[in-house]
Amino acid sequence: MNLRSGGAMDSPSDLFCQQSSPMCPFGLYRSPSGSAPSAPRYPGGSPPTYPLMSPLLHPSSASQSWGGYRQRPGLFQAPSLEQELEDDGMDEPEHEDELLVRGPAAAAMAGGPTLLSHLFPGGARRGVASEPEEWSQDVLQVKRLRMESSGVGKRDGEAHEGEDERRGRARNAPQQRPDEDEGRSGGPMPRKGSREGRKRQRQELKLQLQETREKLLELQKRVWKAYDKQQTQEDQRRDKGKGEGEKGRMEAEEMEEMFFEEGEGDDHLFNSEDLLPQGHLSSKKNAQQNVNGTGDLSPDETMDLDVDLEQGLDRGSVWVGCGLIHGEWEGPSGGQKFAQALKQELGSAVARVIDRVIRLYADGENSAPAGLAALVVHDQRNGGLGSGLRNADDDQRRPSGVTAAQALEQAEASSLVPISRHQEKRTNGYSGLPPSGHRGPPQSSPNLPHLSQAPALPALLPPPPRSKDHFLSSFPSAPPAVPLPLLHYTMQHLFARSLSNLPLHKDSLPPEPFLDFRSHGPSFPPLPLGLGQLEPPLSSSGRGRDGGIRGGGGGMGGMDGGDLYLGAASSQEGLSPCHLKKAKLMFFYARYPSSNTLKTYFPDVKVFNRCVTSQLIKWFSNFREFFYIQMERFARQAVRDGVVAPREGGLRLGRNSELFRILNMHYNKSNDYQVPERFVEVSELALREFFSAIQGGRDTDPCWKKSIYKIICKLDSPIPDSFRLPGCPVDTHRSV
């Protein structure tokens, strides 16, 4: 299973596991920024793998995108709601804390643009707005060099089922291409038979795609090499005295395997069989095998695209992967559409590669050995440890004494050198992989979690927004950083626009802030062309469009059904996940809504019968339960920590606190709605009440919570009018 797929983002999850978790030394009053780099936030062997760098592929340049993110003021900052309570000392969170709250990922992202701009000297700027011709030139160069350096003889892989055979086939796929390249080198499309011409065109485009993938692989390897220099230094220092020869060899081999798995998986995707109409079934079969057997570079969506493409071309079926219906690219603009689809695919692949690289660097700058080890373990798990090429040798150790910064510089520089130079390095085979030290025993690094199966994911990475059950249940003391789901959607946004802007001049695209992904298409995945009938899953909730109500939260302007609200199933009988999301947001305002209130604010429920009412009431009961459990939990922790003066800053519920993060994660999972200040105040008050009750020993009374409930239930505030609309409200202040 590829958790990278969008589906992984869709499964609703909750944080209830936290409430049943034992108390842990979590940071109550402050985001555990200091501990973040080493905190084992991703136990369970399921580290997050969603894209970090996707926004960098935004056509409007990476830096702008990043800047857009960093400038995003409303993420947790001052709301515009009036403060109705007289609570004192509700200071605005400090900026540094804000960054910390957002999680280490924000810090990682901060370093992203620079890295990317170097890794992709042109691509980052051009993004997928580049023309296919531009790509093809590059990939042709890569291909040429690859063919020169590889020198691997052709080997006609028979239909063996062994890994090596398949790998060999895939590896040789490029060498089989020259025959077919004649058409391209000799000039564009054939003249006779438009059918044949189209077919040939398609094949060439596929070839270009493959070659570009190879280029990406090369890039990745180079980065690995560069990183390895730094890593080797660390390893040598740590492994001094240990028998590192054997260990290093093994690890180098494993790393090599990983790489080869990736590369071959990609190559395998474009097995020559894929080019043959009669190879559909087998190619699809192989592709699916790759889904299970390869790493990041061959995600399922990639498979889908390729496989569906094949099917669509030859069977007249729908190519769902890119939202293109079969036949669309056979018209006059078909080639263009296909090119767009190709770009989409390429962008996806690029994003994944860069994500991985960034992850590595982010890791390297904090807890490099542990983090990289974790990543390696993860990749090996995900990518499957096949019988990869094993010709690594320890002689290829990188010179020591290279710092992370130096490695970064080298990576940046090497990405700018001509590929031919890179090819020289590649003559070392895959030995550029880190030879040792990446998988030291857990005790070798205090930063590693005790259990080796809980890889210490790079702390700079936020947890996957939708798959936190694992690590939360295991590490209740380290709640996840504020998720960055927007990152995950950015490529979708990018692709959506890439296709939707097809008729326009690509170069004239106005630069858009990165966060503008919200303004494109509420559905996820936003299959851009005419697949709107697919019901957007819940995870897309809140990913609505921009341009709705702003500032006041009460305005209802711009309500065109798509700007402010995710269309819930229009006027349905039961309650939908969108309703649940809406109810959670409503909880920010009303903890004890009456049934009448509920009825008012869920007008799209066709028959508001007792069942629906009870369910809504039950929802809010559950919300309250979670709320109070968290309050009590943190209050007890505060008591244990010896907090004396809860009102003098000891029990402040700032927006940078762990408690706030937990609450926000629970009620505002997609983090697209700014938590009203009022809710923060109410929460803080509840926290204090719990604290004083516990501190005063009142909790021995079996009914000790009732008084607190009584207080809280009086603090309900009016729900904004925007909630009266059907569907799911999205942020009202966030982007102001």
Place this chain on the structure above:
DNA sequence: GCTGCGCCTG
């Protein structure tokens, strides 16, 4: 009796 709440459990 109905309704809503809180607690517990799965």
Place this chain on the structure above:
DNA sequence: CAGGCGCAGC
């Protein structure tokens, strides 16, 4: 998050 249960208020 839902179901079940007991309880309390109307």
